[in-house]
Amino acid sequence: MKIPTQMKAFRFNRYGDPAENQRIPVPEIGADEVLVYIHNAGLNPVDYKVQAGKMKMIFPFHLPLTMGNEFAGEVAQVGSNVQDFQVGDQVYGRPDNQHTGTLADYIALDQNEIARFPAELDFQSASGVPLTGLTSYQALVELGHIQPGQKVFIQAGAGGIGTMAIQIAKALGAYVTTTASPQQTALVRSLGADQVLNYHETYFADVLFHYDMVFDTLGGQYLKDSFKILKPGGHLVTINGLPTYEFGQQHHLGMAKSLLFAVASAPLQRLAKKYHVHYDFLIMHPSGAQLQILSQMIANEKLLPIIDQIYDFGEAQAAYDYLESGHAHGKVIVNVNH
Structure with missing residues (x-):
């Protein structure tokens, strides 16, 4: 060439x-x-x-x-x-x-x-x-530690992240609940969602409880209310929240920036402590090895x-x-x- x-x-x-x-x-x-x-x-x-x-x-x-x-x-x-x-x-x-x-x-x-x-x-x-697949995989596996039979709530199931995360969570053996409009219910069910909430009529935090993990893509009040539906020891992973001190340290962003993150995310950390759950902010990292895992899922017709x-x-x-x-x-x- x-x-x-x-x-x-x-x-x-x-x-x-x-x-x-x-x-x-x-x-x-x-x-x-x-x-x-x-x-x-x-x-x-x-x-x-x-x-x-x-x-x-x-x-x-x-x-x-x-x-x-x-x-x-x-x-x-x-x-x-x-x-x-x-x-x-x-x-x-x-x-x-x-x-x-x-x-x-x-x-x-x-x-x-x-x-x-x-x-x-x-x-x-x-x-x-690559991006949505790796983001979903790292949220569910690296931070969420999903095991077969556990309950996972994934916000906005019909979006780019949601359509990937539902399939990967199902491939990992999880019970998956998501939100979607009535027009997209058939799509997310075809991807494996076990329970679909019509977000026009039902607010997730009013009806869900005792979940092992929430994968939040929306942030704001949706993120804050996600703490309520987790069981003690559960995991809340967001891509639309605030970085933590640990995030800054893990990404070698320096002490000053890490401390700034700690202050900004303090209200969320207090919620995590109140409900006895883990809170993580995720920005995915590139990984050819994890892409190979996703490739195998695709070849095995677990992911599309x-x-x-x-x-x-x-x-x-x-x-x-x-x-x-x-x-x-x-x-x-x-x-x-x-």
Whole structure:
């Protein structure tokens, strides 16, 4: 594969600026890295949160920044230390925060952040797996410690995270309750949800109790009320709450920032103490090894990415507008090179 010197990229120059199509150099790879030619990119709410500057307190990014945090493509070049991948391999992944930018022709990233995707998927569907799949897996397994027979409540089951989390929780043997509109009840039930609450009519905290885990994606009052439905020793994992002191330390963000997180999350920590449960804020980390586990789930027909809309590269902003509207059920995908 002949690699050009320049490539297209959908990026913004300053926080709050609109993203636009630009021409930038193709990245060079290190000895442990691979260069991937991107076919498709999956979009996620974290993308426009980063663009708005809402994540810079947690992770400082180098600007200008290319949008996008998950992809499917083929290996175009391998570093001298790379042994498990070769040119032409079809792979998917979620880059780390130093290598963001999947709405571009190419991306350079560490070999440990990618995996071959199963033959059951094409590039479009594969690009919708890495970020939501890894987020759900890490919430349920690393932090939630889900065991067969345990009860899990997953907010917003028809969303990009929800459709993944329901399937992974069921593959782990859990009893799954979720929320959905009447129009999406059939979808979440088809993914394995055992109990579906119509959030227009029923508030989860009024009817659920003694759960082993809550996976919160909404934050705010929904997050605060989630403590009430857990059994003592249960786990509340959120991707839309506040980081803790432990989060800052684990991510090597420094003492000052960790202490700031401790102060900000103190009300939530008090709720955790009141109800004798564990509270964790999650930002997923890249993992090729965990992607291989998800690939096996897909091959075993335990996991299927749900695609809502597919846009062409020139429609990337319209794709983000649709995602931000909150109407997406499943993943929003962009054809980068298709």
